[in-house]
Amino acid sequence: MSQFSSSERYIVSEELGKAVDVAIAIGRPLLIKGEPGTGKTLLAVDLARQLGKPLIRWQVKSTTKAVEGLYQYDTVKRLHDSRFGDGDVGDIAKYIELGPLGRGFAHDEQAVVLIDEIDKADLEFPNDLLHELDAMSFSIPETGAVIDAKRRPIVVITSNNEKELPDAFLRRCVFHWISFPExxxxxxxxxxxxxxxxxxxxxxxxxxxxxxxxxxxxxxxxxxxxxxxxxxxxxxxxxxxxxxxxxxxxxxxxxxxxxxxxxxxxxxxxxxxxx
The missing domain is CATH 1.10.8 (Helicase, Ruva Protein; domain 3)
Structure with missing residues (x-):
């Protein structure tokens, strides 16, 4: 197991490098906490660059819902098409767009998926992703399609520790606290x-x-x-x-x-x- 290490763009402590390696080896999401400005987001950016893998970023906001990371159903566009006769509105799949985590599952090669600042969302947000992160699969009820991960993505989750995360979610993650640098x-x-x-x-x-x-x-x-x-x-x-x-x-x-x-x-x- 080769250790994720410092590069010309990002400095990695030995403990952080080991946490990254373990998360990748056992296929668990890596949860990174620390003060703002300690390089949590840049970790995912540099990890993707070092491994030569695509980076898919999901920036979480206070209004973000878990399902948005999987897919979005554009009902407004479908209604527009039904009113103005643009295309076959019976084909619902045309109005489905995969979200960041969904794209990570569907990607032909292994991707690094960054779920950034998860603590900004409501308390149910992490729990709503438990099944998908465990099974690496989700269904789209509107079409009946099932999206299975072609390659298990490397999931990096950051938190500024502004809000406690549910225990059930924490149990599924490899955790590392980035201490403020000496x-x-x-x-x-x-x-x-x-x-x-x-x-x-x-x-x-x-x-x-x-x-x-x-x-x-x-x-x-x-x-x-x-x-x-x-x-x-x-x-x-x-x-x-x-x-x-x-x-x-x-x-x-x-x-x-x-x-x-x-x-x-x-x-x-x-x-x-x-x-």
């Missing part, structure tokens, strides 16, 4: 996006970044993606790294996105914080 790993991640970043600027930026994250009371601590954007802004403005070691950090609004957090930092919280 400084050494974060330096490697930044180097992927800024390969020519100056050593002193990177060191000072990381010092300021983790100092900010230690402030008590932050509603939204800065994430990896915000650090990457901040370093881009610092490099663009040719900021002296020494200016990052005290209070009054430049471009603070790139890192902090809540008024209360900006106020905390500007009142001097960025000088210290808990250790």
């Amino acid at each position: 400084r050494e790993l974060m330096a490697q991640i930044v180097a992927v996006h800024h390969p020519e970043v100056e050593t002193q600027l990177l060191a000072s930026a990381l010092e300021a970044f983790y100092r900010l994250r230690r402030i008590d009371g932050l509603r939204k601590p800065p994430s990896t993606s915000e650090l990457i954007d901040w370093i881009a802004a610092l490099r663009h403005a040719d900021i002296d790294p020494a200016k990052l070691l005290g209070a009054g950090l430049p471009f603070l609004g790139v890192l902090l996105k809540k008024e209360q957090d900006l106020s905390l930092a500007e009142r001097g919280g960025a000088r210290g914080g808990r250790h």
Whole structure:
């Protein structure tokens, strides 16, 4: 079993690599949780790229229903055709379109299916997918067709941990929590996006970044993606790294996105914080 590992675009911890390999080996969905900005979505993108497999993404919203991932029946188009005489409305199959998970089942080759931010949907959403994820098959009642997976897709599910997922769903997944990167790993991640970043600027930026994250009371601590954007802004403005070691950090609004957090930092919280 070859381990999924870091690439020039994505840094993988040893534990995460093992979790990916196990999920693929036993044919279970891989459930990835962690803070926003820890690379959960990019994991699926890079996994598909490394394996040379198609990526099918299902972006979950608060209004998303489980059946939409399987198929959608376009009743509006069928009604339009029946009124205006465009085509044979008796052929219901013409009005069926497979959803992201359905396309993953029907794909001729094994695909990576990303179910992104599953915790945004209602509580019944994960349970409504239990049978399909177990059986790798579903039926379309409108036509009587049965869609069986030609090749079991690699299913990656992400969650920002905003909502508890049902136990029955969790039992069917391989779970991994992506911890927020320590400084050494974060330096490697930044180097992927800024390969020519100056050593002193990177060191000072990381010092300021983790100092900010230690402030008590932050509603939204800065994430990896915000650090990457901040370093881009610092490099663009040719900021002296020494200016990052005290209070009054430049471009603070790139890192902090809540008024209360900006106020905390500007009142001097960025000088210290808990250790």
